[in-house]
Amino acid sequence: MKKLAIIALALFIQTAFAQVNRFVYQVTMKPDASNKSDVKTENAYLDISPEKSVFYSENRIKRDSVMQATFQSGGARSFNREQMQGLRSNINYSVEKDKKSQKMTFKDRIGRDVYTYEEDRPLNWKILSETTKIGDYKVQKAETDFGGRKWTAWFTTDLPYQDGPYKFGGLPGLIVKAEDDKGDYSFDLMKNYKIDDFPAMNQFGNTIKVKRGDYVKQQKKFQEDPMSFMTQGGGTQIRIGGDGGPRGGGGGNPPADFRKRMEERVKDEAKKNSNPIELQ
Template sequence: MYEEDRPINWKISSETMKIGEYKVQKAETDFGGRKWTAWFTTDLPYQDGSYKFGGLPGLIVKVEDDKGEYSFDLMKNYKIADFPSMNQFGNTIKVKRADFVKQQKKFMEDPMSFMTQGGGGFGQTRIMGGGISAPRGGGGGNQNPADMRKRMEERIKDEAKRNSNPIELQ
């Protein structure tokens, strides 16, 4: 995990409309290589929103990029007892954002090095952000391990390319 080190600079518009039961106001920003439009309400005085979006004078009810590839919409508003902490999702290591980005890039270039780190073998490593996991079980019979590794690496790289539309382009 990392703490975001890039501030989001919103340009608040005077444009308003109604989304569901909320009167909302428009705000725009450029973040992560995308142009975003957010609609926030001061009826809910929380300076928060989906993903990394926040810092407006009310709760973000809707935020979407200008290409229509990402859209976050408030579906329901209710109180929860406890907000989950990061350690509930397994062991986490706090790093700088630049180091996280560097590791993501290394994974895309050589996913197999991540699959074999720490002696975990092919069936045990999951890369959380990319939605990629090593296949379980061998099923290979008498195949050459080097050939199996090469085919697996090609499959993982192909899957990563096919499923790659990162929310942050830079």
């Protein structure tokens, strides 16, 4: 009986530690440089396991769920465009941190494909003596310069994690709050709970691995000439989806009216996102 009890305890501990801890952050953004009064707010998840952590938009998971249900119930005919519009996100990227290798991978969609790069800039924190309390946590202040912004973070050692939202981490505790000195971006921990595992994320289009500098160039090129990323033979020879056709169709260039609408939409989006989280 004693041996069985030990085995049961070992299995319980293994199961407990196998769970993923989800931290929900409220992300506040002023993405339009010409209209700082346009404040966007949405939730994002930081899911942490002993092996890795992943930071991404809550709306992404909700969108994936809606699309999955749409495909299972008859495809485009049952597609709820209004519902999908309501789940649009300003956080179209994800950040994965590998605990063992200490590598950080950034993924973002450009056009119909996902560009991914390994972050090559270390975070050099200055830990200050100032402490306070945020919610239930005693926190300590730290500062760093990253991506052209000066950031202030508040971290806690009340939780057994050395991580944080976005690309932030490397402090002796979990980051409860982070904000830049201009007040354009902030991340505030709202709550946390356990989940069974990391959610499966739908992946549309090709995944293209690049250096960070190449990603920045491609992002700028997309804003200037979005249609070169939507056609065969344009831009960097990137094909739409896995088979080269728009929305899974055949090859060739999209119709002129589609091109015009797409160009107008992307240029409008670029204007609304003229104040990115990283300025350099």
